[in-house]
Amino acid sequence: MNCLPREFYARTTSEVARDLIGHTLVRSIEIGRSRRRLSGTIVETEAYGQSDDRASHAFRGQSIRNSVMFGEVGRAYVYFTYGTHFCLNVSARNDRTEAGAVLIRSIKPIEGIEVMQALRVKDDLLDLTSGPGKLASALKITLKDNGLDMTSGSSPLMIEKGSHPCKITATARVGITKETTRAWRFIDASSPFVSKARLSLVRIRTK
C-alpha cells in the first residue's frame, strides 16, 4: 500500500531514526464488531544499536526478549518496562550489523483521537501520545503486538509515508545511564508534541 518498504529499515539505525520523523504510525484495533483506524505523525525517535551501544537491549547478545532486534527489519519490537509500561520500536539495521531498532517516542495524534483519549483516560492532546509509554497506551499496544510486520498494509500496526519535515534536530537520548553523549534522539523541533524530556539531559545539536 502506502507503507514504507522493507529497504527503508535496512540502513544504519540512526539514519532510519532520523528519516522516520514526519511519517505516519497507523494502528488498527477492534472495538466491538468494528475496526478503528488510529494514527499520528512521528515527531520523536531514538536509535539503538548493538555491540557498539552499551545502552541497547541488544548489547549483550540475543535473548527471548530482544530477538526481534536480531530478525527481519521493519518489524515491531515491543517490550515491557518499569512494571507498568510498554514501548514500541521498529527493527532496523544495515546489513553489516547484527541487531538494531528505533524507539518511537512521540507522535502527533491525527486519526481516532477520541479513541486514544478513552484508552488513556486523558483529554489533553499535548499529553496524549508525547512519550513512549503514553503512545503505547493510547494505541493499545502490548506484547501481543511484538513481531508484527510494519511494512504491510494489512498489518494492525504499520508506518505509512508522510511528508518529511525540513528541520530535524538531533539530541542526546533520554532515560538511559550509558552512552549518554551520543546524539541519537531525533525530533521535529517545531512540533509541540515531542515528549517533555528532562532538559538537563538534552544537549542540542542542530543537523
Next chain:
DNA sequence: CGCTCGATATTCT
C-alpha cells in the same frame, strides 16, 4: 512551573 519519588514486573548481575 519544576523537582523528587514510588509503582511494579521483567531482565540482568
Next chain:
DNA sequence: GAATATCGAGCGA
C-alpha cells in the same frame, strides 16, 4: 538483589 529505552502524583516556590 539491582537496574530499568517511564509516568504521574505530590510537593514547594
